[in-house]
Amino acid sequence: MYYVVTIATLVTMALALIRALLGPSIYDRVLAANMFGTKTVLLLAVIAFLYGRPDFLDLALAYALINFIGVLAVLEFIRRRAYHQAAEPGAGS
Amino acid sequence: MAMLADIASWVLLTLGGAFVFIGGLGALRMPNLYTRMHAASLTDTMGAVLIIAGIMLQAGASLATIKLAAILLFLLLTSPTASNALASAALLAGQRPGEATASSERGE
Amino acid sequence: MTVLFGVFLLTLLVITALAIVRTQHLFAAVILTGVFSLLMAANFFLLDAADVALTEAAIGAGISTVLFLSALALTGEYERAGSTNRLLALGVVAVTTLLVIYATFDKPRFGDPEAPVHQHVAPWYLERTPELIGIPNVVTAVLGSFRGYDTLGEVFVVFTAGIGIVFLFGARRQRKPEALRSVIGELGEGLRHYLVPRVVGRLLIPFILLFGLYVQFHGEYGPGGGFQAGAIVAAAFILYALLEGEAQALRVLPTRVLTGLVAGGALLYGAVGVAGILLGGNFLDYSVLASDPIAGQHLGLLLIEAGVGITVTGVLLSVFHAFAGRGHI
Amino acid sequence: MELLGLYHYWVFAILLMIGFYAVIAKPNLIKKLIGLSIFQSAVFLLYITMDKVEGGTAPIIQDGVVDPLYSNPLPQVLILTAIVVSISTTALGLGIVVRIKEEYGSIEEHEIQETDRR
Numbered sequence: 059m060y061y062v063v064t065i066a067t068l069v070t071m072a073l074a075l076i077r078a079l080l081g082p083s084i085y086d087r088v089l090a091a092n093m094f095g096t097k098t099v100l101l102l103a104v105i106a107f108l109y110g111r112p113d114f115l116d117l118a119l120a121y122a123l124i125n126f127i128g129v130l131a132v133l134e135f136i137r138r139r140a141y142h143q144a145a146e147p148g149a150g151s
Numbered sequence: 152m153a154m155l156a157d158i159a160s161w162v163l164l165t166l167g168g169a170f171v172f173i174g175g176l177g178a179l180r181m182p183n184l185y186t187r188m189h190a191a192s193l194t195d196t197m198g199a200v201l202i203i204a205g206i207m208l209q210a211g212a213s214l215a216t217i218k219l220a221a222i223l224l225f226l227l228l229t230s231p232t233a234s235n236a237l238a239s240a241a242l243l244a245g246q247r248p249g250e251a252t253a254s255s256e257r258g259e
Numbered sequence: 260m261t262v263l264f265g266v267f268l269l270t271l272l273v274i275t276a277l278a279i280v281r282t283q284h285l286f287a288a289v290i291l292t293g294v295f296s297l298l299m300a301a302n303f304f305l306l307d308a309a310d311v312a313l314t315e316a317a318i319g320a321g322i323s324t325v326l327f328l329s330a331l332a333l334t335g336e337y338e339r340a341g342s343t344n345r346l347l348a349l350g351v352v353a354v355t356t357l358l359v360i361y362a363t364f365d366k367p368r369f370g371d372p373e374a375p376v377h378q379h380v381a382p383w384y385l386e387r388t389p390e391l392i393g394i395p396n397v398v399t400a401v402l403g404s405f406r407g408y409d410t411l412g413e414v415f416v417v418f419t420a421g422i423g424i425v426f427l428f429g430a431r432r433q434r435k436p437e438a439l440r441s442v443i444g445e446l447g448e449g450l451r452h453y454l455v456p457r458v459v460g461r462l463l464i465p466f467i468l469l470f471g472l473y474v475q476f477h478g479e480y481g482p483g484g485g486f487q488a489g490a491i492v493a494a495a496f497i498l499y500a501l502l503e504g505e506a507q508a509l510r511v512l513p514t515r516v517l518t519g520l521v522a523g524g525a526l527l528y529g530a531v532g533v534a535g536i537l538l539g540g541n542f543l544d545y546s547v548l549a550s551d552p553i554a555g556q557h558l559g560l561l562l563i564e565a566g567v568g569i570t571v572t573g574v575l576l577s578v579f580h581a582f583a584g585r586g587h588i
Numbered sequence: 589m590e591l592l593g594l595y596h597y598w599v600f601a602i603l604l605m606i607g608f609y610a611v612i613a614k615p616n617l618i619k620k621l622i623g624l625s626i627f628q629s630a631v632f633l634l635y636i637t638m639d640k641v642e643g644g645t646a647p648i649i650q651d652g653v654v655d656p657l658y659s660n661p662l663p664q665v666l667i668l669t670a671i672v673v674s675i676s677t678t679a680l681g682l683g684i685v686v687r688i689k690e691e692y693g694s695i696e697e698h699e700i701q702e703t704d705r706r
Contacts, residue, residue: 059161061260063202066168068267070175070194075271077179077187078294079278085184085241087290091297092233093178093191095320097171098297099226100202102304102312103219107206108261111645112215113481114309116474117300119218120316120487122225123467124494126233127321128293130456130501133240134449135328140243141446225463232459239453266592269599276606276626285618292622299629307659308636309646314671323625323675330618330682334689338616339696348613352605359601368593370642372657377641381660389649397647397661398668406665413669420676427683481648486672571672578679585686 060108067101088132095125160208167201174198184241185248188234195230199223262369265305272298286336289327296323309482310398313474317490322575325497329582393553394479394560402484403560407543410563411528414570418525421574425518428581449504460502467495475568479557485564489571496572497579505583517577524570531562596637603630615697617685621678628674635663 071094078090102118170193177190203223210216275298279291296319303312367374384401392400402410450456475488500508532543540547545559607630610623639660647661685695692700 059164063164063168063171063205064264066172068264070171072267072271073175073179074191075275075294078291079274081287083184083241083246084284084286084290085237085244085246086187087287088237088240089184089188089191089234090178091290091293092230092237093175093194094294094297096195096199096226096230097175098301099222100171100199101301103203103206103222105261105264105304107209107215109645111309111648112210112213112218113648114304114646115215115218115222116477116482117304117309117313117316118222119225119470120313120474120491121297121300121320122222122229123463123470124317124491124498125320126229126236127494127498127501128324129233129236129240130450130460130498131321131325131328132290133236133243133453133456134501135332136240136244137450138332138446225466228459228463232456235455236450236453239456262592266595269596273599273602273606276603279622279626280606280610280614280619285616285622288619288622292625295626295629299632302633303636306636306640307644307646308639308664308667309648311632311636311664311668311671314668318671318675323678326675326679326682327618327622330686333686334618334695338614338619345613348609351612352609355608356601356605359604360598363594363597363601366594366597369596369637370593370640370644372641372644374638376638376663377660381662384661385647385649385658395649395651397649397658398664401661401665402668409665410669413673416673417676420673420680423680424683427680427687482646484668486668490672490675574676578676578683581683582679582686 060104063104064101064108067097067104071097071101088129092126092129095121095128099125156208160205163201163205163208167198167203167205170194170201171198183248184246185238188238192231192234195234196227199226199230261305265302268298268302268305272302283338283340284336285331285338286328289324289331292327293319293324296320310396310484310487313482313487314490317474317487317494321494321497322490322579325501325579326582329579329585333582333585391553392556392560394557396479396481398482399478399484399560399564403563404543404545404556407532407563410567411532411543414525414528414567417574418521418570421521421570421577424578424581428585447504447506449500449507450502451504457502460498464495464499467498468492471495475564476561478564479560485567486571488564489568490575492568492572493575493579496576500579500583505580509580512576514577514580517573517580520569520573521577522573524566524568524573527566527569528563531559531566535559596633600630600634600637603627603633617688617695617697618682621681621685624681625674625678628670632667632670635667639663 074090074094078087081087099118099121106112106114174190174194178187181187181190203219207216207219275291275295279288282288300312300315303315385397388397388400392404394400471488471491474483474491478484535544535547536542538547546552546555548555548558604627607623607627611620614620641659644657644659647658689695692703
């Protein structure tokens with residue numbers, strides 16, 4: 059039964075990857091990467107049970123806790139870039 | 152009783168898999184960034200809730216169930232936050248909702 | 260069936276790597292590197308390497324993206340078109356790929372229990388760990404005790420890299436764009452005005468720290484240990500710095516403390532080794548640390564893992580502050 | 589299945605060379621570092637592939653399992669430390685690139701060489 063979920067998650071990961079490759083904007087890629095992260099959490103949780111080693115859920119927990127830091131870093135990057143562009147037009151890109 | 156839990160968990164897992172897949176399809180096919188974000192958030196919340204609830208039924212009362220509950224709680228906190236942060240970033244950089252996403256990258 | 264999952268994930272890995280190299284937008288390349296790291300971790304997990312997967316997760320999920328983005332903020336987002344001698348490079352790469360693939364035909368098949376790598380030392384480690392070290396996680400036992408010298412070396416490499424960054428960025432930056440002066444206050448305040456990330460982030464920081472400590476001290480029984488815990492704790496402080504601004508984070512953990520952590524962890528590791536000599540054993544022999552050899556091993560492992568965790572946290576945070584402080588203050 | 593027995597090693601070879609291509613052909617220094625980290629990941633993959641034993645499980649000893657089969661812990665130890673070392677050394681490389689940008693005003697290989705020739 060876990061196989062159905064695993065396959066659905068893997069296919070969704072592939073779809074997210076296609077979105078990450080297509081873009082078109084950088085935010086689509088970040089969105090896809092973030093979605094990919096959540097799918098990885100689900101995949102790791104399911105596979106821990108598929109392997110019969112539920113004590114390995116720590117891994118999924120780690121991703122669930124810290125995977126969003128990357129997106130916050132993107133927001134901070136964009137925010138700082140906006141200030142730079144306001145301060146010195148034409149620079150920064 | 153055990154069989155009932157099994158059937159319930161199968162239903163939850165299958166439904167979760169379906170939600171995840173539909174969300175992924177939406178994230179690929181929707182016309183612009185904000186609608187794609189909407190589709191992706193579906194997989195992050197509904198899909199995750201269903202799948203993890205399904206596994207929890209399989210795990211029964213054990214440490215694993217508590218860990219799964221923690222994973223679910225943190226996922227439900229972090230992924231909408233990430234979506235919010237991403238939407239803020241896109242808006243700040245001048246992506247307007249309601250129009251097809253223009254490439255903000257040079258040379259592609 | 261799980262082998263097929265692995266094959267699928269590996270194929271995605273190759274596609275991602277190709278896309279990373281092809282794109283000229285370095286920002287996009289960094290985001291795709293995040294996807295690459297997720298795929299790597301999933302593959303490691305499928306290949307039974309839970310500890311390695313946890314390390315990749317701890318490093319790849321937040322820290323490496325943050326570091327690359329800070330570097331991009333200081334250098335520029337785009338690479339120039341055109342490469343040097345593209346055809347020659349492609350030729351060299353194609354020939355070498357074929358050579359390496361040709362060489363793989365001599366390798367034992369995937370998962371073959373008769374492979375030479377499984378015949379030497381590894382069975383001994385698996386067999387003797389319960390009786391000599393008395394902990395379930397063989398990876399931690401090999402890391403901390405059987406191959407303690409190795410790990411000491413690795414800790415000093417991490418330490419040296421941290422010192423190197425601090426020296427590189429030690430020189431004060433003179434040129435500061437005049438126009439930026441007026442907004443420096445707002446620039447340095449992080450995501451303070453973004454309510455949702457701030458509230459949720461502040462809520463999660465204690466849990467991330469708690470999880471870090473769990474990984475640190477549960478490393479003898481499940482996947483985890485000093486390397487992973489150090490990265491997770493560093494991620495918590497980096498999250499704080501993103502939310503509240505870098506200056507505020509430096510008020511919580513000043514540079515002096517960070518330098519102390521970098522040196523202190525490595526020193527603690529070395530000191531445990533020296534203590535072994537003083538108590539009449541060999542360098543990094545923990546059996547003599549307590550009256551009972553197994554209790555001694557436990558104590559030694561606990562201390563050296565703590566040393567590793569402290570150094571890794573210190574180095575990663577020093578590096579982050581070096582980059583973040585370079586651009587905007 | 590026999591055909592898939594070497595797939596992991598082929599992926600290793602291809603990843604290795606994708607990383608290598610980025611290092612030798614791309615003039616941008618950050619791109620070179622990204623290529624280098626792909627190269628490193630390929631090596632990690634090679635080691636971890638070797639540790640797998642058919643039907644085995646992760647080398648964390650379980651109580652009450654009859655005749656357990658564990659994968660090889662040794663490659664995992666080597667790679668576990670190597671991952672943390674790789675992020676530290678990559679950070680050092682990024683630091684050097686940032687300093688180059690500050691001194692030369694560019695991180696493109698030929699522009700740096702141009703500046704040096706002057």
